[in-house]
Amino acid sequence: MRRQTFHNAALLAPILAVAFVSALGAEVPSSEPSRQLPPGPLGEAVELGRRLVNETSDHPLSAPFVGNDLNCTSCHLDDGEHPTAGSFLGVATAYPAWSPRENRVITLEDRVLNCFMRSENGIRPPNGSEVSVAISAYITWLSQGESIAMNPDQPLGPNAVEPVRLDPATADVDRGADLYETHCAACHREDGLGSDDGPPVWGDRSYNRGAGLSQNVKLASWLKVAMPLGEPILTEQEALDIAAYVNSQERPEFVLEEHLGTQKPHAAP
Ligand code: HEC
Ligand code: HEC
Missing domain, CATH: 1.10.760.10 (Cytochrome c-like domain)
Structure with a gap:
């Protein structure tokens, strides 16, 4: 219950959120999960x-x-x-x-x-x-x-992450490229290979085509709440356009057999 409150509060201005959560702190019943190790x-x-x-x-x-x-x-x-x-x-x-x-x-x-x-x-x-x-x-x-x-x-x-409610077919890669330049390149670099300020978003050192984020709707939904880091301000359409641009770039293929390690193949699709 407290978590839900936290979630809602976090959508408000950070100062409000802090005030809200600490005001609530006094009412938290002692049975609330403690974070003691x-x-x-x-x-x-x-x-x-x-x-x-x-x-x-x-x-x-x-x-x-x-x-x-x-x-x-x-x-x-x-x-x-x-x-x-x-x-x-x-x-x-x-x-x-x-x-x-x-x-x-x-x-x-x-x-x-x-x-x-x-x-x-x-x-x-x-x-x-x-x-x-x-x-x-x-x-x-x-x-x-x-x-x-x-x-x-x-x-x-x-x-x-709550899925964005857009038809993936409305994604516009060219618009996404411009938006990426404006909102993302400063940290992830124009070539997407990452910097000290943000990890690679495409190329050999990023997630592969089997990852959740390699699906445009999943990436858009995550971007909507996560990026630009610390101030996620993208609209759903902007997030989807950028997702389509990012996922149109090179990244490792996913071939299941190459990733299983010692695991028996029945363990995964
Ligand atoms: C202020 C710097 C900054 C900006 C601007 C920024 N990011 Fe990030 N991004 C990061 C950092 C740092 C992480 C890793 C999070 C962590 O380690 O806390 C990250 C993680 C990611 C990831 C997941 C990991 C990966 O590299 O695949 C993706 C995807 C991503 N960002 C995409 C974007 C996109 C698209 C934009 C523009 C809408 C953007 N970011 C804007 C700093 C930034
Ligand atoms: C490139 C981004 C990325 C990285 C790196 C990543 N994950 Fe994930 N993870 C996701 C996404 C996106 C989902 C949700 C996928 C979906 O919707 O199917 C997810 C889902 C999960 C879930 C299920 C969450 C739930 O709600 O049930 C777990 C657990 C998890 N990841 C653990 C990990 C662990 C542990 C690592 C590191 C070894 C890791 N992830 C690295 C993107 C990432």
Whole structure:
């Protein structure tokens, strides 16, 4: 409940949001999920998971499974705690969930490992590996105290990015190119290959064609709430035009067999 309030408040001016949330703070019942780390090795796993989602492409435990320059938090903003832009908040409550893409029920761990194969353009880490357990522990911790509500329709949690309601056929790549120049190139560079101010949005070091963001509607929906970083001001149409432009550029193909690692092929589509 508090999360919902936070979500709405975040749509208002930041100052209002702060006032709103702290005013509410006094009323939060003591049964509200606390964000205290569990003691002992479990807490250490959660902390390791938080580090790994931020340093995915560099950390020695995760880097061997990553094939680009992106970290989980390149898209799941603010440690995955952003209320709308790839939020991990509440996600663990939705699993196990039905996955139409895989035509089977998947666990949270499966979902994490899929993002390695697709968004990270890498190799699926083994189930039960340290990296997989730590990241799953961190994401589960962000749902601590919330009720389980397994998702029978799709592998998405309660704060998943809301899809834009436009016909993808209305996307205009040329308009998108101009808008990209105005709103994005300063951080991601005109050639899309990234800079110290923003990671690659196309090319060899970005997400591959199997990633969620490689679909124009999904990218547009995420851009709408996430970019330009810190001041997402795009209209739905602008976001869709830019998405079509970004996804019209070169990026790694996705061939499932090349991303499975040691996993048996039945585990993914
Ligand atoms: C290039 C952007 C990108 C990167 C990098 C990325 N993800 Fe994702 N992730 C997404 C998008 C987009 C979705 C939602 C996809 C959809 O709508 O089907 C998603 C979905 C998820 C979900 C399911 C969320 C839910 O609501 O159920 C989990 C869990 C997840 N990602 C974990 C990770 C982890 C862990 C990493 C790093 C190893 C990672 N992701 C890296 C873009 C990304
Ligand atoms: C002020 C700099 C800045 C601007 C302007 C900006 N971004 Fe980003 N963008 C970032 C950063 C930084 C990240 C990674 C988020 C993080 O690490 O917190 C990111 C992440 C991304 C990602 C996901 C990761 C990847 O590289 O694929 C995409 C896609 C993206 N931005 C597209 C855009 C688009 C399109 C625009 C213009 C509408 C834009 N950005 C404007 C800084 C910026």
